[in-house]
Amino acid sequence: xxxxxxxxxxQKAEWEAKGVALPKFDHEAMVKATKEHPIWVxxxxxxxxxxxxxxxxxxxxxxxxxxxxxxxxxxxDYDVIDKIYTPFDSLTMNVTLNADGTTSREIIGSVAExxxxxxxxxxMMARLKEIFTDPGLQMLSFTITxxxxxxxxxxxxxxxxxxxxxxxxxxxxxxxxxxxxxxxFERFKAGQYPMAVVSMDNCSHxxxxxxxxxxxxxxxxxxxxxxxxxxxxxxxxxxxxxFPWSMIDKITPRPHKMVEESLAKDGIENMAPIITSKNTYIxxxxxxxxxxxxxxxxxxPNGRPPLEKAGxxxxxxxxxxxxxxxxxxxxxxPLHTAMSVYGCMLGYDLICEEMKDADxxxxxxxxxxxxxxxxxxxPGILDPKDFIDEVVTQRLPNPFMPDAPQRxxxxxxxxxxxxxxxxxxxxxxxxxxxxxxxxVPLALAGWLRYLLAVDDEGKAIEVSSDxxxxxxxxxxxxxxxxxxxxxxxxxxxxxxxxxxxxxxxTTTPLADKIEQYFVAELAxxxxxxxxxxxxxx
Numbered sequence: 001x002x003x004x005x006x007x008x009x010x011q012k013a014e015w016e017a018k019g020v021a022l023p024k025f026d027h028e029a030m031v032k033a034t035k036e037h038p039i040w041v042x043x044x045x046x047x048x049x050x051x052x053x054x055x056x057x058x059x060x061x062x063x064x065x066x067x068x069x070x071x072x073x074x075x076x077d078y079d080v081i082d083k084i085y086t087p088f089d090s091l092t093m094n095v096t097l098n099a100d101g102t103t104s105r106e107i108i109g110s111v112a113e114x115x116x117x118x119x120x121x122x123x124m125m126a127r128l129k130e131i132f133t134d135p136g137l138q139m140l141s142f143t144i145t146x147x148x149x150x151x152x153x154x155x156x157x158x159x160x161x162x163x164x165x166x167x168x169x170x171x172x173x174x175x176x177x178x179x180x181x182x183x184x185f186e187r188f189k190a191g192q193y194p195m196a197v198v199s200m201d202n203c204s205h206x207x208x209x210x211x212x213x214x215x216x217x218x219x220x221x222x223x224x225x226x227x228x229x230x231x232x233x234x235x236x237x238x239x240x241x242x243f244p245w246s247m248i249d250k251i252t253p254r255p256h257k258m259v260e261e262s263l264a265k266d267g268i269e270n271m272a273p274i275i276t277s278k279n280t281y282i283x284x285x286x287x288x289x290x291x292x293x294x295x296x297x298x299x300x301p302n303g304r305p306p307l308e309k310a311g312x313x314x315x316x317x318x319x320x321x322x323x324x325x326x327x328x329x330x331x332x333x334p335l336h337t338a339m340s341v342y343g344c345m346l347g348y349d350l351i352c353e354e355m356k357d358a359d360x361x362x363x364x365x366x367x368x369x370x371x372x373x374x375x376x377x378x379p380g381i382l383d384p385k386d387f388i389d390e391v392v393t394q395r396l397p398n399p400f401m402p403d404a405p406q407r408x409x410x411x412x413x414x415x416x417x418x419x420x421x422x423x424x425x426x427x428x429x430x431x432x433x434x435x436x437x438x439x440v441p442l443a444l445a446g447w448l449r450y451l452l453a454v455d456d457e458g459k460a461i462e463v464s465s466d467x468x469x470x471x472x473x474x475x476x477x478x479x480x481x482x483x484x485x486x487x488x489x490x491x492x493x494x495x496x497x498x499x500x501x502x503x504x505x506t507t508t509p510l511a512d513k514i515e516q517y518f519v520a521e522l523a524x525x526x527x528x529x530x531x532x533x534x535x536x537x
Contacts, residue, residue, distance in 0.1 A: 001268050003284060005031075005089040008107060013109070018266045020093070023060040023109035034068045036111035037136050040305065043117060043176065044143035045074045045085060047252035048203035050092040050108060051286035052294070053143065053200060056077060056310040058110040066305050069110040071131060073117040075144060075176040079276035082283040084284055085114030092466060094283035095259050099401030103259065103287075116298075118333070119174050119182075132183040133190035138302045139198055140180070142210065143248075146203040148176050149213045158221060165216065169226040177213040184214070185227055188234050191222030196242045200294065200445035202249070204324050204418075207297065211235075211243035214484035222241065245299035245317050247324040249332070251395070253402055257285040289388055289398055294324045295381065320457065322379035324525050329422040331371040331387045335364040335409050336417050338443035341450040345528050351405060355397040359529065362536040367439035406464050412447055413468040413500055421502025424510065434509050442500075442509050443537055446470075448491060449528065456528040468500070484522040491515055 001009060001014060006013065015022055040057070042049055049072070060066040072090070074080045090111040096104040115122050130435040131137065141150040142148070151162045165178035173182040180197070187193050197214070199206035215235050221227045234240050263285060273283040278286070296307070298314040308314045313323075327333065336351075341353045342363065354360045368388040377386045382426050395401070420440050428433055451472055455461045458481060463469060475493050480486040495505040495514060504513045520531040 003088050003093060003107060003268065005091070005109075008091070008109065015094050016233065018268065019105055020066055020268075021104075021106040021126040023058060023065075023107065025064075025109075027109045030110070031112045032071050034071060038071050038112075038131050038134055039066075039068050039136060039138045040070045040141070041073065041131060041137065041139070042070050042141045042143070043073050043075050043180075044145075045080050045268040046143060046280070046282065046496060047254075047286045047288070048200075048248070048250065049143045051271050051288040052248070052292055053254045054093055054108050054110045054113050054252045054308060055106070056294070056312060058106075058108050059303065059310040059373075060305055060307075061110055063309070063478055065309055066409065069112040070232065071113045071115065072111050073115040073128065075148070075179060077119040077276050077278040077280050078118060079274075079278065080118040080280060080282060081114045081116050083274055083276065084282055085111070087270070088284050090114050091284075093263065095263075095270070095285055095287045097256070097259075097287050097398060098291050099395075099398045103262070103400075104517070105218070117176070119179060123433050126196045128183055129186045133193075133213075134188045135191065135193045136302075137187075137193070138300060140183075141194040141198040141200050143200050144176060146169075146201055146206075146209070149199070149209045150179060150446065151216060153177070153211050161235060162217070164171070166220040166224065169221060169224070173217075175217075177210075178217050179213045181217040181221070181235075184216075184235065185231055190191065192234055192240060194240045194242075194299040195301070195303065197245055198296065199219075199245050199248050199269065200248050200296075202508075204328065205245060205321070207245035214243075219437055238299065239301055242299040242301050242467050244299045246297065247293065247295040247320055247322045247327065249294075249327055250288060250292035251401055251403065252286055254281050254290040255285060256287045256400060256402055258400070259285060259287045259481070261271060287400065289395060289434075290399060291318065291395055292439055293327075293382070297318050310457045311446075315381060319379050319381060322377045323382060325377040325422070326382065326384055326387065330376045331368060331384055332391050334367055334372065334419040334443070335388075335391060337412060338367055338372055338446070339364050339525075340405035340408035340534060341412065341443070342449045342528070343410055345446070345456045347455060347457070349404050349406065351403045351408070352397055352399050352401055354405065359532045359536065361392075363439055363442060363532060364396075366536060367443065368392070371437055371439050372415075372423055374432070375430060377424055403457055406462075408466040409450070411466050412464075413466050413472065415501035416444065417448065417500055424501070424503055424505075424508070428503070428508070435513075437510065438535055442517055442532065444505075445514045446528070446532075448476070448494065448514070448518055451476060452479060452481055456526060458482060458525045467507055479522065481522055482524045483517050487519050487522060491518060 092108040170182035295313040
């Protein structure tokens with residue numbers, strides 16, 4: 001069987017016999033209505049969009065709460081459009097990976113059109129301009145990852161492509177943010193029509209990052225005379241163009257071999273993953289966990305689909321921010337980081353396997369329930385304890401989640417200040433006793449021990465990439481696993497760095513505690529396990 005627009009109509013019984021839920025609306029009519037008068041464009045056609053965002057609109061379509069779908073554009077990897085959208089009439093096989101080891105299948109048919117957002121293709125840009133000048137367009141959303149909003153190189157200078165975009169003006173925009181600014185300029189010229197520009201990427205203050213990048217390009221164009229100040233004013237007027245903040249949470253890992261094989265066994269064709277020219281590993285199916293959260297600031301000056309009826313939390317900016325803080329500083333991300341560095345040292349290559357390890361489970365339970373919850377930022381719309389319960393009992397142990405601690409351990413130096421530093425600062429601000437913390441200093445000691453690139457058996461391991469890896473490892477020079485006496489205070493220069501931890505730890509009792517755990521973990525083979533076990537007993 002082939003997944004396409006004809007088959008979901010003509011082979012409905014065959015699909016349903018294979019346990020595949022189909023769109024409950026007239027797909028052909030949806031495509032026609034959406035193309036004629038679009039309401040929603042989304043940039044970034046990857047897994048999180050197909051397995052979550054597109055499924056939200058499918059629910060509204062299924063329930064008769066909308067008659068239009070989404071137009072998708074990819075700003076980076078055009079193969080995704082050409083090889084994953086076009087051959088399948090923009091349908092996606094969405095496979096939910098349940099925590100009990102079962103799966104559920106649904107064909108998502110809410111995407112009406114897939115476009116390459118490529119300024120070198122006049123036909124594509126003409127279509128995009130047509131879409132963006134439609135007065136009824138309500139929103140442009142994004143899942144392009146945080147780096148998609150970046151305009152500057154690490155040295156603070158503009159990326160060459162951004163500088164070229166600024167020098168050459170809106171008609172030659174290539175960088176994603178420049179293209180967005182150019183399309184909004186078309187909308188401005190057509191009638192200063194309102195709309196929302198919504199980042200759904202997994203980064204804090206995402207709407208602020210998006211707005212800053214778009215406005216930066218627009219201001220530069222204004223300075224060079226490509227646009228007027230009135231266009232910049234339009235972007236800064238929330239009654240015209242809004243940049244709502246959001247928080248998104250759903251794991252959509254790379255295509256799972258087990259899912260691929262089960263689809264092939266049932267005679268569903270062409271589901272094998274491909275590797276695009278931009279090295280994206282992607283398939284016509286998406287596999288994802290069931291838990292999902294999307295919280296959006298309800299700021300849509302031209303209206304919006306009734307997303308709250310599809311399970312989205314529509315709220316104010318403060319609540320979005322609190323939900324983000326709850327997840328990132330207490331209920332999920334700190335647990336992930338703590339278990340990842342210990343998992344790497346204890347020989348694990350899957351997060352779900354770590355959840356069978358009593359010591360690692362004890363570490364993250366204490367981190368979340370005992371040390372995090374007392375100072376958690378409660379957003380009011382989600383219960384923090386319930387959130388941790390779901391993480392510990394369903395999400396992390398899910399055998400279908402092929403996530404590796406080695407991947408989670410990437411860029412840890414950029415994460416510890418948020419994932420642990422915020423809890424430490426809260427303890428200080430509330431006058432709580434820092435000496436009661438065990439899991440937090442254990443996690444930090446474990447990360448520093450991990451940077452020595454030796455596992456708990458004394459074997460060399462590869463440390464995940466991190467922008468500060470070389471610098472930190474240089475500061476740890478002279479320390480040898482198996483020789484605790486080789487430690488003579490090398491950590492102090494790291495622990496005093498508030499730019500890493502959010503606070504100078506040497507001004508707190510935690511520095512001594514971290515050093516003690518670190519030295520204990522140097523004792524020799526099995527010392528990491530012993531320290532972890534005894535500290536949490």
